[in-house]
Amino acid sequence: MKLQGSIQINEVGLRDGLQLEDRILSVEQKIKLVDALIDANVKTIEFGSFVHPKLVPQMKNSRELYELISEKHQDVDFIALIPNLKGVILAAEVGVQRVNTVLSASNTHNLQNVRKTKRQSLEEFLRIKEYCEEKEILLDCSIATTFGCPFEGDIHEEVIFSIIESVIQAGVNVITLADTTGMANPKQVYDLSKNVLEKWPNQPFNLHFHNTRGMGLANVLGGIQAGISSFDASLGGLGGCPFAPGATGNICTEDVVHMLEEMQLKTDISLDNLLEASKMLRSILDHELPGQILKSGKSSRLYPVPAI
């Protein structure tokens, strides 16, 4: 198996990971986590979202958080999730320089998620793009339910291609193909990624997986084999799925980094420091996290030989 090069990891625990947690973290707690992630040399962090505070209370302090972390860590890419133009205007007010907006490949999911049809969302994307250009803000786009929709099921490849083409035409930084509810399988990930990279060889693509059905790391492998070198992951595997109580969450940052290291792929991240950050998260939330390496230790961990 020929794998080489270096893989980019985008930490999304503070946004996608935390948003389903009951315990609302203070700005101070979030800053501690950001500091710990940066100690582990994580360079891209989705730190929060600019949505209505009633919808996602956990994200209410995103504004204050950004002001403090952006001042402290000027060499880190802090990304805000924004669902609409209003969100990016709020983000711009505090000087956010990179935002990620979301469109669903499934019309039903898009309506549920942002109360817009796909056509309306694409129109909103154009307005967001125009605004971002004016303010010199980098605009990423996540395509939710790319690998399947919990309401509609399979999404035809042509539907994904058409959305990708639209956002590339409008102008976009990174496109994330997101497996929003953990329906992807590694063959599907490989095949779609391969086709997308062949069609748009100059467009940066990122993949976003949940480990809902245990295939999270297998999907990362499928993506890497197809030539993708950028992945979202969540510290401790925090996340979960609103449809599947008890199911695991986003793929776990430290588990991904561990697998990549074991396969001799570079990430620039310090796994030991990442594990410290994950311990801190577990202690702040006061419950176990789905990630495995925090429990098992690394593959390279050796044990003393018991006397026989």
Add this chain to the structure above:
Amino acid sequence: MKLQGSIQINEVGLRDGLQLEDRILSVEQKIKLVDALIDANVKTIEFGSFVHPKLVPQMKNSRELYELISEKHQDVDFIALIPNLKGVILAAEVGVQRVNTVLSASNTHNLQNVRKTKRQSLEEFLRIKEYCEEKEILLDCSIATTFGCPFEGDIHEEVIFSIIESVIQAGVNVITLADTTGMANPKQVYDLSKNVLEKWPNQPFNLHFHNTRGMGLANVLGGIQAGISSFDASLGGLGGCPFAPGATGNICTEDVVHMLEEMQLKTDISLDNLLEASKMLRSILDHELPGQILKSGKSSRLYPVPAI
């Protein structure tokens, strides 16, 4: 990603899965589980082991269990794990027709596991083989710690090759390359499997993984890509690791079958019935199991669209 053909699944939950459980299952409970597995069309079941009952109390009723299930299900391959000649003699007494013995690639692990050096274990293998030939018992061999030893670390490929060569020379049915404590990564699995299949194209090989570090299904994918078509798995992902409290166990049968189905690979197993068997196991053990599909449902499970 070109994947095709059909994959053989060997259920090891009743042996490797149960052996670390505190709650000792009665013969009746085990029979119920075997019946449920067979309802799901599982055709190869490692049902127990013939070891000293003080060492593994859970396996104490293996003899009685075999007598009842072998009579009831004559078209199923029931395999007994046997650590030594004494074990196979006990198994033969009740008419067991297929046994699996274990050798460790790591000398330290072999001493810990069966109180023998590797050389002594290979000598024992020859005695077991001779006995099995005389009794017309099929003899499989699992090579423990193939992908790493928790005491010695990496195991050189040449060491694995030499053990494989020795057991093939002696005469063996299926060889299992076992990742005893979940140290394998998919690149390593692919590379070793590829090399082994090239060296011994006519020898049946099987892979045994634990999901200790979250890479279980990724490792299955690596094995399949290399051309392996037979895997051990444990209902509900039961198992665990004596070295890593809280770590997940063997790869989960229903999660593996689900991934294979999603990738259009055949197994002949009914996933729905397998999930019923896993529910039964959870209810008998009265605790949650590490498997994901039992919690999340299949990827194909659709949800009613909520009113907006």
